[in-house]
Amino acid sequence: MNEWIQKMKNADGIILASPVHYSAIAGTMKSFLDRAFFVTGVNDGMLRHKVGASVVAVRRSGGLPTFEQLNNFINYAEMLMPASNYWNVIHGRTPGEVNQDIEGVQIMRVLGRNMAWLMKLVQYGKEGVRAPEREPKTFFSFIH
Template identity: 40%
Template structure:
């Protein structure tokens, strides 16, 4: 069992990384493998809605998105970490997620993959960034992992996060909850398979009725 961790911060050893480290360490102790992808320091352009991926099964821009897609396919869960900018997520990260989720619509079955968002902020704005990431999961039939507080840490630099004992505690509890969900869902999937997902209706109002 494996979880893909995505660091959306351009600071590879900053606050977001420190939160993810605490999560990863605990997850490994629970018997789950991890693989890390760093996004925030990469040049990731946004989706241009060309629908190349619908025909070819991959994004027209051959960058980190296409490199990550098979890792996403193999993972039982994904955790996405972001710093908070103007009460939102890192721009490169959002471009990455837009293209990753859209370009894998037909190639990666996301049903019942476990998703989690982690945010870091100096002081405020983190909950809206938290909501922003979670929406990728809720549109994809992916259950969201919760913890004992919102999944966030506070600090301006990584050393500050060391003082956020509740934030680090939240990361550890999040990891334990995610490991539990992955194992429980895997057992149920082995027993009965994945739940059926209907895709026959598409509300577009194009009939002008």
């Protein structure tokens, strides 16, 4: 955990990726995200305003719920999310099979280009445009 948290701390951009296991994030990745984002995203805002994107590999179905689940971590950490020309899901079962999904390959290429461009915008924009201050988190649990 600590090694990967350090890697995320040093990165300007982060890609979260998972295969689909039972229409959801793979268990190992989910455990990692639950712990890592509690430390980095919630507590000290370490990932705030870093660029972050999610990508999913799936054999047949369950790609979109998994994509949404990964995106939830990125949104919660106040990261900046680039988009592609479709949802970032690519199809394949065995290693390398995704290369046959030519639409999926294009989605990933467009995402990569948009992500690289957004990271440059953030890097150069920071000098001229001040970022909004981080607000202390308000919790409201619907209990009265």
